[in-house]
Amino acid sequence: MTTTNIITINGYTQECSCEHCGRPLKLGVKTGEIGTIGADCFVKLIAKDKKRYSGNGKPSAEMVKQHAIIITKGLEYAARCHGLYAQSFQFQAGREAAHRI
Ligand SMILES: [Zn+2]
Secondary structure (H helix, E strand, O other): OOOOOEEEEEEEEEEEEOOOOOOEEEEEEEEOOOEEEOHHHHHHHEOOOOOOOOOOOOOOHHHHHHHHHHHOOOHHHHHHHHOOOHHHHEEEEOHHHHHHO
16 A cells, blocks of 8 residues: 555556456556556546646546657656656556555
8 A cells, every 4th residue: 555646657568458457458558556557447547637637637548658658768768859757657546546556
């Protein structure tokens, strides 16, 4: 149990299955806290943050996949080429995920 309830994107895995729902995935998003999951499940499992994302307060699944690909190239690359920082890969867990962390 941690008290932070943060889900961190660490990278991606190709051709795997989602550790949340078991669905086969072309690209699984690796997280430090809840294993490798699909981008759609990732979006479902994080909390809404309307300051960070307009509309429904969540990133799109496509955006999550892009983050997963970018982080494998390192934070220096992420900052230089995409303006992303360590915090960009950290998301507040929603209620369902918080039980699992
Ligand atoms: Zn899933």
